Amino acid sequence: MKINITIPVLNEETKLSVAVHRLSQWVADQRGPFEWELVIADNGSTDRTAAMGRELAGSLPIVRYVRFEERGRGAALSRVWLASDANVLSYMDVDLSSDLLDFPALLEPVVSGRADIAIGSRLTSGAQTTRCLSREIISRVYNQLLRLVFQTRIQDSQCGFKVLSAAAGQALLPQVKDRGWFWDSELLLNAERQGWRVFEHPIRWVENPDSRVAVCRTAWLNVCGIYRLRRRFARSKMPSLSRTLKTVGNNASVGVTPGNRNE
Ligand SMILES: Nc1nc2c(ncn2[C@@H]2O[C@H](COP(=O)(O)OP(=O)(O)O)[C@@H](O)[C@H]2O)c(=O)[nH]1
Ligand SMILES: [Mg+2]
Structure with missing residues (x-):
């Protein structure tokens, strides 16, 4: 392995x-x-x-x-x-904003085969997040918008701490068109919709204020990404999330029953 x-x-x-x-x-x-x-x-x-x-x-x-x-x-x-x-x-x-102590909790479900994707979350209960107010608000608003538009149950799609099985990576990565910051959201929304099991785990996160993110430009590109993906999903014949989603594990986890992986 x-x-x-x-x-x-x-x-x-x-x-x-x-x-x-x-x-x-x-x-x-x-x-x-x-x-x-x-x-x-x-x-x-x-x-x-x-x-x-x-x-x-x-x-x-x-x-x-x-x-x-x-x-x-x-x-x-x-x-x-x-x-x-x-x-x-x-x-x-x-910047190792995510605490390495939480890494095994993300690796374990993927290594054991219980999940296809495990993501760190700064927004689920149990998370300990230290970051400035503006980034906290932007993150919450953005993730709320994803929930509204895509009915996703993922709470923090943009956290820089993720684990994937090679099978999920090989199937999903070629479908992800975004090459910048919307990449994470596009990957996860595709995964969830296609029935890959996503496990979301609360983590400890201490922001490093030295950032490469141009906040306004990134926000705009993310909105464009949402619009593009919404249109693509609307055109595809995948079943709606409400019929395929199933919560597994504890409150902080999101699981999706294996479904059609051939969108
Ligand atoms: N390869 C690559 N890494 C990038 C790029 N932009 C940012 N990163 C890296 O992505 C990670 C997260 O960036 P950071 O500025 O800390 O984002 P923030 O924590 O959301 O403010 C860091 O390791 C950056 O060096 C890029 O264009 N290419
Ligand atoms: Mg950072």
């Missing part, structure tokens, strides 16, 4: 080394019959990120550095995951 951890990076020379060293130590501390790969996915950095990434890959055996010309965080994640031979795919932000 091979587990991929991808760290998407854009101009992260101040955070990259700390994150990669912490993560490789975390991996070294794990027990179990797992093989690990830690991939730094860079597309567009103009600072010392590339040099540092190569250096880290040279000194730590499980680390690889990859760079592409195509821009966008979603594009970087899709490319790395589609090329990976790992059985389990995961990613987290380089």
Whole structure:
């Protein structure tokens, strides 16, 4: 069983080394019959990120550095995951805003086959989220909008802490058209609609105020993404969510009965 951890990076020379060293130590501390790969996915950095990434890959055996010309965080994640031979795919932000103590709770359901996708959530009960008021409001409004438009039961689609089975990745990633920040939402909404089992788990999250997100532009692109996806779903012949959704596990989980995966 091979587990991929991808760290998407854009101009992260101040955070990259700390994150990669912490993560490789975390991996070294794990027990179990797992093989690990830690991939730094860079597309567009103009600072010392590339040099540092190569250096880290040279000194730590499980680390690889990859760079592409195509821009966008979603594009970087899709490319790395589609090329990976790992059985389990995961990613987290380089600032390690998500607490690594919660990582096993996301890995376990996917590794054991109980879920196809496990996502960290800052908005389900039990989550401990420290972030500024404006980001908190934007996140809540955005996720509420997704619930209204798509009747999704996912509460936090944009959290930078996700785990997927390779099967789910291979089936879903080619369908995701967005290459930027709406990528997460598009992936999850497709997954939910097509019957992949999504498990949402409350996590501890401490925001790092140094952000690559241009809030207004991202909000607008997300609205465009919602409009595009709504139209695509309306044209497709998938059964409505109300007929396929089933809650499994505890209150913080969302499960979908396996259904038609061939939209
Ligand atoms: N590969 C890649 N990574 C990106 C890009 N934009 C942001 N990231 C990474 O995505 C992660 C989350 O970004 P961050 O600015 O912390 O987002 P925030 O926490 O929502 O404010 C970080 O690891 C960033 O370096 C991009 O265009 N390409
Ligand atoms: Mg961040």
